[in-house]
C-alpha cells in the first residue's frame with residue numbers, strides 16, 4: 200500500500216535523501232531558507248520539519264528535488280526512470296472505492312474549517328503570502344462526468360478561502376470554463392500529501408478525458424484507493440494526509456500573486472477565481488506536504504512525467520529515438536534534449552517538430568546522436584561545440600504558443616522557438632577519441 204509515510208520510512212537513515220529538522224522553524228521564509236541554503240551547497244534531500252511555529256502538523260518539503268529519489272519511488276534508478284514511466288503509463292488501472300479512509304479520520308466542516316491551522320509556507324521574498332503548493336486538484340467534466348487531476352497552487356486568502364490560477368494550457372481550465380459557461384459553481388477537492396507516484400500521476404501529461412487516477416494506479420501497479428468526499432460529489436485518495444473540499448462560484452475573483460514560479464522568477468499579480476472551502480479532512484496525525492516553489496523541487500515534479508508523452512510523440516516521427524530529457528537548466532520545461540540513432544539526414548528536424556508539437560512549453564529543442572548523454576548538460580554543449588554546423592541546422596519558429604509564465608513570452612502566449620540539429624553527418628565525420636581496453640580496466644589493480 201502506497202502513502203507518503205511509507206515512502207518517508209523507506210528513506211529513513213539515508214541522509215542523502217531525508218533529513219529531519221527538530222528545531223522549531225517559522226513557516227515564513229525560515230523553512231524555505233533552510234532549503235535554499237541546502238540548494239546552495241548542492242544538497243537536495245527531502246526535509247522533514249518536525250515543528251513548525253503555530254501548528255501541530257509536521258511538514259515535508261523538497262521531496263521531488265532529486266531525480267534519483269523520484270526513481271527510487273518507482274523502485275528503479277535514474278538511468279531507467281524514463282523507460283519505467285513509459286511502460287507503467289501504458290498500463291493504467293481503474294481506482295477502487297473504499298468506505299473507511301485514513302484521510303477522513305478527522306473531519307472539519309462549517310465553522311470548524313480553518314486553513315490557518317495548517318502549516319502553509321511562505322516561500323520566496325516577493326510572494327503575496329502563504330501558498331499551498333502540493334495540492335492535487337480533482338474536478339469533473341460537467342458533460343461527461345470524467346475526472347481530471349492536476350496540481351494548481353493556492354494562495355491563502357482567508358480562514359476558508361484560497362485562490363486558484365488556471366493556466367490556459369491545463370485541463371483544469373477547460374473544466375472550469377465549462378461550469379462558468381453554464382453559470383454553475385464547480386465542486387473541487389484538493390489532496391495534500393501522498394506517495395510520490397500519486398504526484399507523478401497527477402502531473403502525467405495524458406490527453407484530456409484520461410482520468411489521472413488511473414495513471415496513478417498504473418504507476419503504482421495497484422489500484423488507487425478512493426473515498427467519497429464529505430461535502431462535494433467527488434472522490435479523493437483514501438490514503439492521503441489532508442484533503443480540502445470546496446466550490447468555485449461564478450464571478451468570485453480575488454487578486455492572486457506575485458508568486459515565485461518554476462521559471463525561477465515571480466509570476467505577476469492576476470485577478471483569479473477563488474475556492475470557498477467547505478470541509479477539511481485529515482488523518483489523526485497528518486503530515487503536510489509542501490513543494491519548494493521556484494526551485495528544483497517544483498521543476499522536477501512537473502517536468503519528469505511529461506517526458507513519456509514527449510517521447511511517444513517523438514517516436515512517431517523518429518522510431519530510433521533513444522531518450523528525451525528536460526534539464527533543470529531549462530526549468531525542466533523550456534529546454535528539451537533528444538538523443539537519436541540517426542538513420543537518415545533530416546530525421547532530427549522531424550524529431551524537433553514532434554517534440555515542440557507535443558509540449559507547448561518547449562522553447563529550445565536540441566537533438567544529438569545516441570552516444571551523447573542527454574542527462575549531462577556539458578555533454579550536450581560539447582556536441583553543440585563540435586558537431587553543430589549551424590547553417591541549415593538551426594531553425595526558428597516565430598510566435599508559437601507557449602505558457603504565459605515564460606518570462607520571454609509576448610502578447611500573453613507567444614514565444615519564438617528554436618530547433619537545433621547537433622547530430623553529426625552520417626558520412627565523413629571524424630571518430631571520437633578513445634583508449635582501447637579502458638572500459639574493462641580494474642583501477643584497484645593500479646592505485
Ligand SMILES: Cc1cc2nc3c(=O)[nH]c(=O)nc-3n(C[C@H](O)[C@H](O)[C@H](O)COP(=O)(O)O)c2cc1C
Nearest residue numbers: 348349350351352364365366369370371490500501
Ligand atoms: C508545484 C506545481 C504547481 C503548479 N501550479 C499550477 C498552477 O497554479 N496553475 C496551473 O495552471 N498549472 C500549475 N501547475 C502545472 C499543472 O499541474 C500541470 O500542467 C498539470 O499537468 C495539469 O493537469 P491537467 O491539465 O490534467 O489539469 C503546477 C505544477 C506543479 C508541479
Ligand SMILES: [Mn+2]
Nearest residue numbers: 347348370407
Ligand atoms: Mn488532465
